Amino acid sequence: MYLLYESASGYGLLETVGIDEISQNVDAVQESVVDFNRFGQIVNLTAFKPFESAADALEQCNAVSEGILTQELQSFLELNLPKVKPGKKVKYSVGVSEPKLGSAILEATGIPCVSNNYVLEFLRGVRLHFRLFIRELKEGDLEKAQLGLGHSYSRSKVKFNVNRVDNMIIQSICLLDTLDKDVNTFCMRVREWYSWHFPELVKIVNDNYNYAKVARFVKDKSKLDDDAIPALTEIVGDEDKAREVVEAAKASMGQDISPIDLINIENFALRVVELSEYRKQLHAYLVTKMQDVAPNLAALIGEMVGARLISHAGSLTNLAKYPASTVQILGAEKALFRALKTKGNTPKYGLIFHSSFIGRATARNKGRISRYLANKCSIASRIDCFSEVNTSIFGEKLREQVEERLEFYDKGVAPRKNVDVMKDAMKLAEDGKTDVTMEDAEAEPVKLENGEKKKKKKKKEAEEAAMDVETPVAETDGEKIKKKKKKEKEEKGKEDTDVVVVSTPVENGKKKKKKDKTVTTEPVEAVQENGGKKKRKHAEVPEAQVVEEAETPQKKKKEKKKKTAS
Numbered sequence: 001m002y003l004l005y006e007s008a009s010g011y012g013l014l015e016t017v018g019i020d021e022i023s024q025n026v027d028a029v030q031e032s033v034v035d036f037n038r039f040g041q042i043v044n045l046t047a048f049k050p051f052e053s054a055a056d057a058l059e060q061c062n063a064v065s066e067g068i069l070t071q072e073l074q075s076f077l078e079l080n081l082p083k084v085k086p087g088k089k090v091k092y093s094v095g096v097s098e099p100k101l102g103s104a105i106l107e108a109t110g111i112p113c114v115s116n117n118y119v120l121e122f123l124r125g126v127r128l129h130f131r132l133f134i135r136e137l138k139e140g141d142l143e144k145a146q147l148g149l150g151h152s153y154s155r156s157k158v159k160f161n162v163n164r165v166d167n168m169i170i171q172s173i174c175l176l177d178t179l180d181k182d183v184n185t186f187c188m189r190v191r192e193w194y195s196w197h198f199p200e201l202v203k204i205v206n207d208n209y210n211y212a213k214v215a216r217f218v219k220d221k222s223k224l225d226d227d228a229i230p231a232l233t234e235i236v237g238d239e240d241k242a243r244e245v246v247e248a249a250k251a252s253m254g255q256d257i258s259p260i261d262l263i264n265i266e267n268f269a270l271r272v273v274e275l276s277e278y279r280k281q282l283h284a285y286l287v288t289k290m291q292d293v294a295p296n297l298a299a300l301i302g303e304m305v306g307a308r309l310i311s312h313a314g315s316l317t318n319l320a321k322y323p324a325s326t327v328q329i330l331g332a333e334k335a336l337f338r339a340l341k342t343k344g345n346t347p348k349y350g351l352i353f354h355s356s357f358i359g360r361a362t363a364r365n366k367g368r369i370s371r372y373l374a375n376k377c378s379i380a381s382r383i384d385c386f387s388e389v390n391t392s393i394f395g396e397k398l399r400e401q402v403e404e405r406l407e408f409y410d411k412g413v414a415p416r417k418n419v420d421v422m423k424d425a426m427k428l429a430e431d432g433k434t435d436v437t438m439e440d441a442e443a444e445p446v447k448l449e450n451g452e453k454k455k456k457k458k459k460k461e462a463e464e465a466a467m468d469v470e471t472p473v474a475e476t477d478g479e480k481i482k483k484k485k486k487k488e489k490e491e492k493g494k495e496d497t498d499v500v501v502v503s504t505p506v507e508n509g510k511k512k513k514k515k516d517k518t519v520t521t522e523p524v525e526a527v528q529e530n531g532g533k534k535k536r537k538h539a540e541v542p543e544a545q546v547v548e549e550a551e552t553p554q555k556k557k558k559e560k561k562k563k564t565a566s
Contacts, residue, residue: 001114002081003043003095005126006064008057008145009137010050011073013080014043014126029118033125036132043126045133047080057145058152067100069108077109095119166293166316172286173307179279184208186272190215193265197221197257200248209276210236214245216269219262221249292390296380299395300402301355301373308351309377320378320385327381328352328374352377357402365409372405389429397425 005012032038049072051057063070077094084090093112096102097120102113126133131142187208194215195202201218205211213235218224224246232242257265290298290307294316297306312330313319319327329336331350339346349358349370361369376398383394404415 001093001095003122003126005123007130008149009142010048011076013047015046016043029121033121036129039125039129048134049076054148057149061149061153064098064101067098067104069104074108095122097123166310169289169293169307170311172282173311176282176286179275183275183279187212190269190272197254198252199254200252204241204244204248205236212269212272216266219266221252224249294384295390295392296383296395299392300380300398301377305351305354312351316381316385320382324375324378327378328370357406361406368409369406373402376402391429393428394425397421
């Protein structure tokens with residue numbers, strides 16, 4: 001059996017001699033590994049191929065860890081292993097540390113590979129005594145190669161990037177939250193402690209930070225006089241409050257306190273002041289770090305809320321992988337699972353509730369704006385994570401979109417399309433305007449777009465007005481056409497009524513009436529010749545004539561009946 005060992009300096013091929021693989025067990029191999037004199041009789045070095053450079057060593061190491069057979073390793077094995085005639089079975093095997101690499105060697109070369117505890121113990125012994133197998137290596141060369149390869153291999157696996165150190169943001173926001181709690185607790189302790197000596201100071205100075213500074217400055221209230229007003233004014237920021245502190249100290253109801261107690265109170269107040277100042281420094285550091293790591297997310301939702309989202313997700317990459325629905329309820333997991341358990345309403349928002357957009361929205365639109373804001377946060381985090389250019393233009397444009405969405409919910413103003421906004425952002429990013437502030441970014445494009453909107457609105461209003469003008473005309477024309485058709489029908493009916501009814505002689509006691517449509521009345525022709533108005537005059541005149549003409553034959557018939565009856 002042969003052993004393939006991948007060291008930091010090159011590939012080594014070793015042969016095991018004088019062992020029975022079936023009878024040997026792991027314990028026996030472990031005993032033989034400890035002593036090199038005994039282990040050197042079992043294992044002999046067959047061949048060694050050093051790596052050409054550190055980059056080549058890293059490439060080969062990555063290939064071995066992923067189970068890929070490189071061309072160099074394949075040629076090394078084929079050159080140094082015993083050759084087998086075609087059609088004959090291989091009588092040896094190769095022990096490897098990675099099973100995937102063994103399957104790749106078997107598939108490419110047909111050499112059987114073994115990877116078990118028995119082989120791993122042999123490879124452990126080879127690793128322990130490898131420097132003694134290769135006499136060309138000097139003392140310390142192998143350790144240097146291992147150190148360099150270890151650093152480069154770890155860096156390639158972690159994919160270290162200076163501009164994406166989101167771990168600093170996670171630690172900073174956690175420390176900031178802890179400092180807020182601690183500073184508040186310590187300030188309350190200072191208030192309670194110093195109020196025993198100067199209780200009136202609590203009502204005069206409300207701010208915790210200023211209270212600790214005033215307590216440290218005043219110390220013993222009995223020694224406070226009008227000369228301390230300028231110094232108190234610098235601390236408090238108001239001369240009236242400073243005078244009020246001095247007047248309250250003269251008539252204070254607090255008890256006297258010993259110098260040792262004052263020293264302890266002063267030291268503790270100093271700690272509180274230092275913690276508050278460090279908290280401000282940490283906040284400034286977090287803001288600058290967010291501008292470097294996630295500028296678009298910071299421009300959209302703010303540095304603090306963006307840092308909390310990254311911290312809760314675990315990293316910026318994890319946040320970028322989350323869908324918008326997950327970002328929306330990130331931080332409200334307890335409420336979500338409680339709602340699912342009780343079959344109640346699920347929460348509308350999580351950490352993004354601290355954004356100013358949701359606070360400005362009405363109660364009806366809070367859910368809508370939180371969903372829209374989560375969508376934009378997801379887009380901004382993906383741009384920050386996977387973009388090669390460090391710019392905040394996209395975040396500023398996304399913030400403008402959220403502002404427009406708020407106006408749409410409140411006033412009904414139609415927002416711009418996402419395609420147009422992203423085109424503007426791409427133009428600004430391509431022009432290299434990465435130093436544009438929020439006001440500048442909002443000023444120029446919005447004015448242009450408002451001008452375009454006004455033009456579009458004017459065009460739309462003109463088109464709508466034209467449509468409004470055209471549609472009634474079309475309706476009036478249609479009505480006129482309908483009226484004309486009705487009039488023509490009436491005229492035809494009237495013309496039919498203008499026809500003279502001719503009575504036929506009675507045959508066999510039956511009466512028959514026929515209409516002669518070819519005969520027209522003379523008054524109609526007279527009206528047409530006298531010309532003028534064809535329709536209404538000749539329509540009115542024949543009606544009376546028709547009635548008279550229709551009545552005359554009936555009268556004649558009645559007279560005939562009377563005569564015959566007589």
